[in-house]
Amino acid sequence: MEPVNATLVAESGDVCWLRADVALAAAARREAGRLARGVCLPEARVADLELCVTELATNLLKYADDGSLVLRVVRSRDRAAMECLSLDSGPGIADVQRALRDGMSASGSLGVGMGTVTRLADVSGVHSLHGRGTAVYARFWAEEPFAPVGPVDVGGLTRPIGGEQVCGDGWAVRTAGDGDALLLLMCDGLGHGPLAARAAERARSAFRDSRRTEPAAVLADVHQALRGTRGAAVAIALVDPTARRVRLSGAGNVSALVATPDGRSSLPSLPGIVGVQLPRPRTFEAAFPPGAALIMHSDGLNDRWKPADFPGLFGQAPALVAAQIFNQAAVRRDDAGIVVAVHRQP
Template identity: 55%
Template sequence: MNPPDVGATVEAEDVVWLRLDTALGPVARREAARLARRVGMSASRVAEVELAVTEAATNLEKHARDGALALRVVTLPDRAAVELLSLDSGPGIQDLRSALVDGVSSSGTLGVGMGAIARSADTFDVYSVPGSGTALLARFWSGRGGDEAAVAEPAVAGLTRPISGESVCGDGWSARTEMREGGLVVTAMLCDGLGHGPLAALASERARAAFRANAHRSPEEILRALHLQLKGTRGAAVSVARADFSRGSVESCGVGNINVCVVRGDKRHALLSLPGIVGHQVPRLRTFQGQLDPSSVLVLHSDGLSDRWSPADFPGLFRRRPAVIAGHLLGQAGVRRDDAGIVVARAVAS
C-alpha cells in the first residue's frame, strides 16, 4: 500500500445520516447518486455506487438490530470520493470470511451483497464483533485514473453526527498531515460548539477557519488563535493535538470537555484538558505530552461519545483504517442526546 497522502489539511464534510427504517434503501440510493454526480463520476460509476449503497441498506434492514448509513464526500487536494459507512449495533458477523463470498448469508449475518460492495469499491474494510456490532467502509474515488487513487489511505479521518432533530452538527474537526524528517506528523483539532444547531455550528466553522490559518504553529498557539476567533460566538470546547510518529511523541492543548487519548495495544492513555470555554474564558494554557509508537492511534472525541469505552472491548479495531475506527467508536459509544464528533489518526494503514 502506498503511504498516506501528506502535506494537506482535511476537515469535516457534510454527512448525510440515514437511520434504519423502511425507506432506507430508496433514500440511500438517491443520496448516493447525488453525491457521486457532485464529484463528477460517470454514469456507469454512479450506478456502481448506487448498487453498493443499496446492498448496504438492504443488509441493515434484513439483519441489524439498529443502525445507520453515513454518506459523504471526502476530498483530497487532487481527488474526491464518495464514502459509505454502514454502522450497526449487532448482532455482528460470525464468519466474516464467508460473508464476503457473493451470495453467502445466514441468520444473524450481513452476508448478502458484501462481496459485491467489496468488488466495486476502491477501498473496502469491515470490522465486526459477534454479539456486538459491525462497521463497514466503502470508498469510491472519482476518476479511477490510476492505482494510487484506488489505494491511497488518508492518515486521519473524522466523523460528526448531529443531535436527533437537528440538521447541522455543532461539532467540527480539521487536521493537517505532513512529513517531517522522514516521518508522519498529524495535527488535529476537534471543536464542540456550545449547545446545538446553527449557532453551535457557527462556532465550529470559525474554529476550522482559524485552524487552517494556524495549523503550522504549536497546539498551544493554535488554541490561542482559536480563542480570539471564537469571541462573539457561543464559544466551544476545543482540543488541538499533534502526533509526531517519527519522534514517538504527542502533545495536546485543550479547554473544555474534549477527550484526547493515545491507544497503544489494549490500553488508552489520556491527555488532560483544562476547564473553560474557548471564545469566552480560558485559563492559562498548558501543553500536555505523551508517547507514541509506530502502531499507536490518536483519538479525539467530544462528549457526544461516552468516555467509558476501552480498546480491549474492540479486539483488532485499532489496526483498521482510521475511518472504520472512527465510525465504529461513534456507533458503539455515541449518545443520541448530543452532537457527536470524533477524529482518529494513525501512521500505518491496514
C-alpha cells in the same frame, strides 16, 4: 516555532445520516447519487456506489436489530471521494471472512452479498463485535484510487443532534511543516444547531489559516477567531510519527487518548471555553508508537470504552475505527464528533 506553510489533509464534510426503515434503500440510492454527482464521480462509479448502498441498506433491514447508513463527502489533499458506512447494534457477523466472499448472501434473495461491496469500493473494511454490532466501510474516489501519504492516516465522523440538520461538532487535519507530522483539530461548538455549527466552522477556518505548529499556539489562534461566538470546546494535537510522540493542548470537554495493544494513555484538556474564557495553555504528551491510534472526540460520545473492547479494530482504516467507536459509544440524541489518526506499522 516559526510559522510554516500548511496543507489541509482532511476535514469533516457533508454528512447524511439515514435511519433503518422500509424506505432506506431508495433514500440511500437517491442521496448517494446526489452527493456523488456533486463531487463529480463518473457515472459508472455512481452506479457502483448506488449498488453498494443498496446492499448495505438491504442487509441492515434483514439482519440488524437497529442501524443507520451514513453517506459522507470526503475531501483529502485536493481530492474528493464518497464514503458510505453501515452501523448497527447487533447481532454481529459470526464469520466475517465468509460474509465477504463475492456472491455470498445469507438469504440468497439479493444475490450479490457483502463481497460485492468489497470488490466495487476503492477502500473497504468490516469490523463486527458478537452481540454488539457491526460497522461496514466503503470509499469511492472521484478520480484514480488515492493512497494515504505518510505513515499516519486519518479519518473521522460527525452526527447532528436529533431534529437538527447541521452538526455543532467539527474536525480537521493539516500538515505541520515539511515532515510527516500532522496537526489535528477537534471542536465542539457550545449548544446545538446552526449557532454551534457556526462556531465549529469558524474554528476549522482558523485552524486551516493558522501557520503555527505548536498546539498551544494554534489553540490561541482559534480562541481569537471564536471571539463573538458562543464559543467551543477545542483540542489541538500534534502527531509526530518520527519522534513517536503526540502533544495536545485543549480547553473544554474534549476527550483524547492514544490507544495501543497494551491499553490507553489519556491526554487531558483544561476547563474553559475557547473564544470566551481560555485558561493559560498547557501541553500534554504521550508516546505514539507504530500501531497506535490517537482518538479525539466530543462529549457526544461517552469515554468509558476501552481499546480491549474492540479486538482487531485498530489495524483497520481510520474512518472504520471512528465509525465503530461511534457506533458503540455515541450518546444517541446528542451532537457527536470523532477524529482518529492511526500510525501504520512500517
